[in-house]
Amino acid sequence: MATRKATKKATPRKATRANNTKSNGKFKLTYATMFNPPELMHTRYEQALAQVKANMGKDVGMLINGQERFVAEKFDDRSPINTDWLLGTFQKGSKQDAEDALATAQAAFPIWSGMKWQDRVRLLRKAAANIEKRVYEIGVVMSLEVGKNRMEGLGDAQETADLIYYACDSMEMNGGFVKEMGRDPLAGFNATNFSILRPYGVWVVISPWNFPFALAGGPSGAALVAGNTVVFKPATDTPWTGRLLAECLRDAGIPDGVFNYVTGPGSTVGQTLIDDPRVCGITFTGSYDVGMKIYRTLANGKHPRPCIAEMGGKNPSIVTKNADLEDAATGIVRSAFGLQGQKCSANSRIFVDNTVKDKLLDKMLEKTRAIKVGDPTLRQNWMGPVVNATQYKDFGDFTEELSQAGTILHGGHKIVGVKDDFDYGKGYFCEPTLVDGVPSDHRLWQYEMFLPITMVEGFDSLDQARRRANDVAYGLTPGCYGSKKEAAWFFDKIEAGVTYANRPQGATTGAWPGFQPFGGWKGSGSTGKNAGGLYYLPLYMHEQIRTLVEKAK
Ligand code: NDP
Numbered sequence: 001m002a003t004r005k006a007t008k009k010a011t012p013r014k015a016t017r018a019n020n021t022k023s024n025g026k027f028k029l030t031y032a033t034m035f036n037p038p039e040l041m042h043t044r045y046e047q048a049l050a051q052v053k054a055n056m057g058k059d060v061g062m063l064i065n066g067q068e069r070f071v072a073e074k075f076d077d078r079s080p081i082n083t084d085w086l087l088g089t090f091q092k093g094s095k096q097d098a099e100d101a102l103a104t105a106q107a108a109f110p111i112w113s114g115m116k117w118q119d120r121v122r123l124l125r126k127a128a129a130n131i132e133k134r135v136y137e138i139g140v141v142m143s144l145e146v147g148k149n150r151m152e153g154l155g156d157a158q159e160t161a162d163l164i165y166y167a168c169d170s171m172e173m174n175g176g177f178v179k180e181m182g183r184d185p186l187a188g189f190n191a192t193n194f195s196i197l198r199p200y201g202v203w204v205v206i207s208p209w210n211f212p213f214a215l216a217g218g219p220s221g222a223a224l225v226a227g228n229t230v231v232f233k234p235a236t237d238t239p240w241t242g243r244l245l246a247e248c249l250r251d252a253g254i255p256d257g258v259f260n261y262v263t264g265p266g267s268t269v270g271q272t273l274i275d276d277p278r279v280c281g282i283t284f285t286g287s288y289d290v291g292m293k294i295y296r297t298l299a300n301g302k303h304p305r306p307c308i309a310e311m312g313g314k315n316p317s318i319v320t321k322n323a324d325l326e327d328a329a330t331g332i333v334r335s336a337f338g339l340q341g342q343k344c345s346a347n348s349r350i351f352v353d354n355t356v357k358d359k360l361l362d363k364m365l366e367k368t369r370a371i372k373v374g375d376p377t378l379r380q381n382w383m384g385p386v387v388n389a390t391q392y393k394d395f396g397d398f399t400e401e402l403s404q405a406g407t408i409l410h411g412g413h414k415i416v417g418v419k420d421d422f423d424y425g426k427g428y429f430c431e432p433t434l435v436d437g438v439p440s441d442h443r444l445w446q447y448e449m450f451l452p453i454t455m456v457e458g459f460d461s462l463d464q465a466r467r468r469a470n471d472v473a474y475g476l477t478p479g480c481y482g483s484k485k486e487a488a489w490f491f492d493k494i495e496a497g498v499t500y501a502n503r504p505q506g507a508t509t510g511a512w513p514g515f516q517p518f519g520g521w522k523g524s525g526s527t528g529k530n531a532g533g534l535y536y537l538p539l540y541m542h543e544q545i546r547t548l549v550e551k552a553k
Contacts, residue, residue, distance in 0.1 A: 029041075029135070031155045037151060041150070051137065059088070060243055063250065074091060079145065079147075080384070081375050094268070095269070095272045102276055103278075108258045111255065111258075112255065112258045118172075118176070121171050124168050124252070126252035126253065127164060128161040128165050130247075137244070141240050141241055143384070145237070146212065147385040147427075160214045160221075161217075163217060163532050167226075174537075177538065186549065189549050190551075192546075201281075202279055203279075204274065206233050206282065206285070206294075210339065217248075219283035219285070220249070229258045229260075231262060232260065235266075237387055282309075284309045288311040291526075306540075308526060313345055313476030317478065318465045320462065323502075324502065327504040328481035333364055333371075333432075334506045335347035335479070335507040336452070337368070337432040340430065341432075342391070347454060347508040348448070351457055351468050352457075352458055353460075354459065385429045386430055388428065395414065398444065401444065402438060411430075438455055438457075446472055475523070476498065477497075479506075498518055498519070517533020
């Protein structure tokens with residue numbers, strides 16, 4: 001527990017390490033700097049790719065109480081680039097495994113929460129440094145497991161380190177969240193009042209497959225630095241990435257039992273974790289349906305418990321008649337099709353002033369035609385495959401539905417066949433797809449398809465654009481292109497947690513901790529506070545006021 005002395009010593013060291021660290025030698029990795037990366041990045045990625053490929057196909061254990069755990073039932077982790085590539089065999093954990101992980105996390109809580117916060121910060125910074133040391137290996141694993149291109153894989157890995165550093169910096173800047181309050185006047189007594197934020201206990205982290213490192217390591221880092229112990233379950237599509245996180249934490253010297261990694265289906269292992277009364281808080285990132293189910297399950301417990309649920313998006317961009325159409329087209333295409341449209345922040349709805357619609361579409365079509373789809377570990381390919389067979393099937397179903405409802409301006413097909421010695425039919429490759437003319441009341445204006453499909457609609461007034469943009473259950477990452485005055489109007493009127501204006505690097509994507517803390521309003525998020533930002537870490541602690549009265553001498 002932090003002391004009063006610690007409060008005095010704490011100084012605002014820096015706003016965030018992300019502002020001033022060149023963590024990868026010659027340059028600082030962020031989604032924005034990777035827009036045009038230096039040669040060194042490619043060389044190091046290719047070295048790591050060769051090493052990781054030589055290491056594929058192993059039987060990989062869970063990590064519970066610092067021990068490897070192998071069980072009889074396994075599942076295969078195959079690459080969406082080529083499903084013949086067996087990345088590894090992972091453990092299909094049971095209810096018992098999940099319960100064992102919870103028991104060990106509960107047993108470790110008194111020791112971990114009883115440590116000085118400065119010691120936890122030191123260990124977590126070491127874990128973040130371990131991630132940076134392995135950043136190329138981790139990026140490559142995400143390319144193979146999710147289908148991320150080089151920049152996306154590396155960005156996810158480096159972002160995780162920065163999220164953990166940010167949590168450490170936040171703890172430090174706030175003096176471990178030990179604050180002296182006012183002294184109430186009591187004649188004849190000395191009274192001191194302190195506000196202290198303390199950890200809750202066992203924290204469960206459940207992550208999605210699309211940002212399998214950052215959305216596991218970010219919440220885990222915050223939960224741990226705050227003093228909670230963690231049970232972490234990765235998505236079934238990305239167990240290898242999850243395992244690498246567990247190794248980086250273990251190798252930093254985090255004591256056994258403080259961070260536990262369990263694998264297995266959401267419907268069994270995940271469900272056991274959310275149903276267990278020993279759980280004191282959860283961070284879930286994933287779909288709206290599962291997130292709301294978890295939120296409601298926690299509310300049905302014996303007493304309220306925090307549930308940080310980060311859920312879907314259906315992000316609009318608004319392009320006005322005053323926009324720089326070149327920047328708009330660049331940013332929109334990057335956000336619509338980056339990571340094959342499988343980002344919660346993907347730009348899936350485009351609203352453009354009718355007077356500039358044709359011009360914008362021409363530019364977007366030119367840029368979309370230039371996108372290279374293929375093995376994402378290769379430098380020339382910007383789009384890889386979609387993540388799994390379900391996503392691949394959904395692409396076929398949605399494009400069929402949209403071709404009947406409107407006009408497919410580009411794409412609309414799965415990619416099969418052999419080209420340049422690469423067999424597209426072995427993976428899940430889809431064309432970037434741009435659709436126009438779908439009636440405003442069509443269900444797919446509301447539904448998060450989570451695929452490389454984006455829909456365009458013209459508007460006649462800004463008010464109409466505002467209504468259309470806000471008319472969804474989500475509120476995550478809208479974008480706008482227009483004059484400075486229109487940008488101010490947009491920020492004021494849009495209902496969402498992360499908003500961008502006139503950004504060519506991405507209309508709706510590319511947030512970075514310390515720069516664009518990430519979180520959503522409405523059906524996109526449960527807390528209204530953004531990860532990698534000023535108000536995030538306190539979500540992992542509850543407040544205790546300590547009033548001590550002593551007789552005056
Ligand atoms: P899912 O909701 O399908 O799964 C997310 C996680 O929940 C997985 O680990 C899954 O395990 C687990 N899970 C599934 N069912 C249960 C259950 N009953 N109890 C406990 N855990 C369960 O989402 P996806 O992985 O498909 O991710 C895509 C979604 O994530 C999109 O909607 C996207 O918008 C959203 N997302 C939101 C972000 C944000 O910050 N707001 C960021 C990134 C993604 P398993 O894989 O084993 O089924």
